[in-house]
Amino acid sequence: MTEPVLLAYSTAGGGRVAHVTLNRPGARNAITIELAAALRDRLAEAAETAEVVVIRGAGGDFCTGGDFHEVARLREEGPEALRPLFETFVGACELIAELPVPVVAAVEGYAMAGGFELIQSVDVAIVRDDAVLADNHANFGMIPGGGGSQRLPRILGVPRAMGHILLGDRLTGARAADWGLVYRSAPPEEFETAVEDVVANLAAKDRDALARIKHLVRAGLRGSLTDGLAMEVESTLAHLGGERAGAGIGRFTGRERS
Structure with a gap:
């Protein structure tokens, strides 16, 4: 059985770097209860020995949010059946704030809904200029369930956050950086170098x-x-x-x- 979240290690800047990879590329790394629980567990494990943790998605996309098939299946069992999906994912995002090491998101491809909310939870986000980001819940008659209604206004301010959540417009990585939603963006040919430079910088620090x-x-x-x-x-x-x-x-x- 394929693990929904992978954990590997490397060295940069003289320190140990943990690489946490969302590993459902066929579903653009959509979030299931299993993936959310694995993300929480891998983050906790990584922070025990690493100086920096990097989160990214497998297959060229970061994360497209909740898995619609799982949401539909759980919904048939009643609203309470959906609680573990949202609470587990929110718990994983909340854990990031409590970890004693910097958590970096390396974002490419699609980062929508829950994936967009995960970006809001990390300490430093580096995105490709051509990445596609959005809180698109309202476009599907849904509401944010991974913290977006609370974090985004605190990051961007109420007018911009409210407008984005209600309209569900897509943002490029470059626009997200202009808005101050992420630390920086980089063109595709410079993206990996930008991530490596940030990670090495952090790993070398006390x-x-x-x-x-x-x-x-x-x-x-x-x-x-x-x-x-x-x-x-x-x-x-x-x-x-x-x-x-x-x-x-x-x-x-x-x-x-x-």
């Missing part, structure tokens, strides 16, 4: 520093500015008290004197 930065940003968005500033001070003091931060300061001051 794991504890990146974990603290990620936590500060993620947790800070859930609270007030005052609480976030206080949390930042405490985290900075704790980090600077560690040996690895001391070594980093030593390298920095050494360069300053040279």
Whole structure:
């Protein structure tokens, strides 16, 4: 039986990189309960030993969202039968925020509906200029079920997010970058190099520093500015008290004197 999500490792920037691949290319990596559960499990496993996690889709597409065949089958059993599909996928997306390592999405081909929501969940997204992205739920009489109604307004602001979700227009990767939805886009001939450069950059950095930065940003968005500033001070003091931060300061001051 083919695994719905693959996990492999490589080295870049002197660190270990975990490659999590959605592996249903014949269905453009559409999400089933099995795939959502495997994604959650592979992400948790990858973060145990890797400095960076990269998510991408097999076969040239990122992910086209929920598998319509599975949704139709579960719907016949009643609304509650659909709950595991959405809750498991949302859980996998939520886990990304809690992992102590950066999670990068390498996006090409189609990234629609749930695939679009997965992009909103990662820490850094690199997309091909010609990728096709959209929250197209409304085009099929559906509503977002993987977090898009909550994350997209926080990323883009209400006017642009509301307009996009209601209209369901398709975006190119280049437009998504212009909107600030993703970190950057790259033309097809430069895409793999762009992904490799970002991953190597992250893998070479101090794991504890990146974990603290990620936590500060993620947790800070859930609270007030005052609480976030206080949390930042405490985290900075704790980090600077560690040996690895001391070594980093030593390298920095050494360069300053040279």
